[in-house]
Amino acid sequence: MSGYLALSYLDVALAALFVLLTAAISLAARLGLEGRLILVSLRMVIQLLLVGLLLKFLFALSSPWPTLLAALFMLAMASREVRARQQRPLAGIRGYGLGATTMLTAGMLVTVVALTVQIRPDPWWAPRYALPLFGMILGNTMTGVSLALDGLHGALVRDRVAVEARLLLGHTRFRAVQPVLAGALRAGFTPILNAMAATGVISLPGMMTGQILAGVDPQEAVKYQLLIMFLIAGATGLGVLAAVWGSLLFLTDRRDRLCLERLAPAREGI
Amino acid sequence: MLVIEGLRSDLFGPVDLTVAAGECVAIEGPSGSGKTLFLRAVVDLDPNRGGVRLDGSRREAMPAWRWRRLVGMVPAESGWWADRVGAHFERPEMLPPLLETLGLPPESPEWEVARLSSGERHRLAIARALCLEPRALLLDEPTASLDPAATERVEGLLRRFMAAGGPVLLVTHDIGQARRLSARRLVMRRGRLGELREAAE
Numbered sequence: 001m002s003g004y005l006a007l008s009y010l011d012v013a014l015a016a017l018f019v020l021l022t023a024a025i026s027l028a029a030r031l032g033l034e035g036r037l038i039l040v041s042l043r044m045v046i047q048l049l050l051v052g053l054l055l056k057f058l059f060a061l062s063s064p065w066p067t068l069l070a071a072l073f074m075l076a077m078a079s080r081e082v083r084a085r086q087q088r089p090l091a092g093i094r095g096y097g098l099g100a101t102t103m104l105t106a107g108m109l110v111t112v113v114a115l116t117v118q119i120r121p122d123p124w125w126a127p128r129y130a131l132p133l134f135g136m137i138l139g140n141t142m143t144g145v146s147l148a149l150d151g152l153h154g155a156l157v158r159d160r161v162a163v164e165a166r167l168l169l170g171h172t173r174f175r176a177v178q179p180v181l182a183g184a185l186r187a188g189f190t191p192i193l194n195a196m197a198a199t200g201v202i203s204l205p206g207m208m209t210g211q212i213l214a215g216v217d218p219q220e221a222v223k224y225q226l227l228i229m230f231l232i233a234g235a236t237g238l239g240v241l242a243a244v245w246g247s248l249l250f251l252t253d254r255r256d257r258l259c260l261e262r263l264a265p266a267r268e269g270i
Numbered sequence: 271m272l273v274i275e276g277l278r279s280d281l282f283g284p285v286d287l288t289v290a291a292g293e294c295v296a297i298e299g300p301s302g303s304g305k306t307l308f309l310r311a312v313v314d315l316d317p318n319r320g321g322v323r324l325d326g327s328r329r330e331a332m333p334a335w336r337w338r339r340l341v342g343m344v345p346a347e348s349g350w351w352a353d354r355v356g357a358h359f360e361r362p363e364m365l366p367p368l369l370e371t372l373g374l375p376p377e378s379p380e381w382e383v384a385r386l387s388s389g390e391r392h393r394l395a396i397a398r399a400l401c402l403e404p405r406a407l408l409l410d411e412p413t414a415s416l417d418p419a420a421t422e423r424v425e426g427l428l429r430r431f432m433a434a435g436g437p438v439l440l441v442t443h444d445i446g447q448a449r450r451l452s453a454r455r456l457v458m459r460r461g462r463l464g465e466l467r468e469a470a471e
Contacts, residue, residue, distance in 0.1 A: 159349075159351070161345075161347055161348075161349035162349035162350055162351040163349070163351075164315065164345070164349060165345070165348060165349025165350070165351070165395075166349070166351065167315060167334075167335075167338065168313065168315065168338055168342070168343050168344075168345065168399070169338070169339075169360070169398065169399070169402060170335045170336065170338045170339035170402060171335060172333075172335045179351050179352075253317075254334075255314050255334040256314075256333070256334040256335050256338075257314070257315055257316065257317070257334070259317075
């Protein structure tokens with residue numbers, strides 16, 4: 001780790017000059033992008049400074065309960081995000097609950113196994129390892145679950161007549177939704193499949209790049225990256241499957257009916 | 271014989287109705303009066319209460335998918351899920367005579383669904399339901415999108431189904447059709463099924 005080069009805040013500020021240059025061009029050419037660009041940049045600075053402080057605090061505490069609390073807070077934010085990313089989420093508390101349950105089960109399971117079997121820090125829940133790992137797994141699972149649920153619910157609403165035609169022809173609910181289900185699973189799996197396919201050829205993953213910049217041997221960094229990619233893919237896969245199945249069980253019933261009234265009403269606007 | 275007892279949901283009913291073997295019952299009534307909801311409830315496609323029996327078998331005694339194979343329903347808007355027509359048919363060997371009766375060419379299973387006219391769609395949807403050999407038939411405006419010649423063919427098919435002892439329940443706005451099928455005519459008003467008063471026509 002001897003190769004680590006520390007940055008000063010001045011270095012960071014200099015890097016922001018290029019963003020300011022973009023904003024200036026936007027202003028001069030009346031492109032109208034500068035306001036949002038600056039706002040988002042400032043927001044990012046505040047968010048990351050705060051998270052840096054918080055992580056430093058949690059690492060210093062190095063105590064299991066605050067670590068668990070932080071993980072649960074991340075889960076709650078992710079559940080909110082999963083619901084917000086769907087045009088027609090499940091109505092009521094299930095709109096949050098479905099994402100939360102599936103991400104908790106898949107994300108926690110994979111994180112705990114990775115910490116106790118493979119990475120094995122001491123103690124196994126050490127926040128320096130547990131929180132970044134859970135964050136990476138959760139973030140990717142969240143993307144997959146929200147895309148899959150958005151695809152599933154959108155397709156059920158759009159193709160209601162076709163699904164009901166199959167029900168009327170004596171198909172069971174599971175057979176009737178088969179084409180819709182396949183599309184939703186594809187939507188949920190696409191980002192992680194694309195990421196796995198492109199990694200190392202088109203893009204160098206952020207975590208691996210980070211480790212290399214911090215002076216870790218590239219081959220060691222690759223091992224870590226492979227581990228993470230498998231964990232992410234596994235958690236995303238389990239989370240997407242569980243979310244889609246759970247949602248289908250809510251949106252159909254034992255008499256092989258489609259119950260789309262259990263979706264939240266369509267939102268105005270976007 | 272299709273026996274419906276106290277069938278109701280939040281939006282229609284209760285409805286009591288018996289359609290005898292080989293009988294046709296035609297339901298008329300203004301839009302939004304609950305005719306379609308009533309048909310959907312008979313095949314258990316929406317939550318509902320009450321009893322429905324076909325030839326003595328209660329629908330609750332069997333899974334819903336099996337009930338819907340016995341009581342076939344053709345909705346007003348037909349649904350399609352594959353690109354080719356033929357992929358929607360479970361027993362292709364049943365198809366040729368049905369297509370001929372409905373005035374569709376034998377190569378129509380090769381057609382693309384997206385290029386069907388509304389009349390072709392609807393006739394194919396009727397053929398698709400009949401391929402499963404249901405014992406009772408429910409149709410929601412079966413000939414609304416058809417020209418007179420195609421209408422005649424569909425009615426001929428329904429007459430054959432009735433002659434073989436199948437009960438037929440029909441929602442129609444076409445008074446002539448009810449007469450041509452010698453149907454018993456009923457009217458749905460605000461979710462209640464009643465006898466037709468001729469003066470109300």
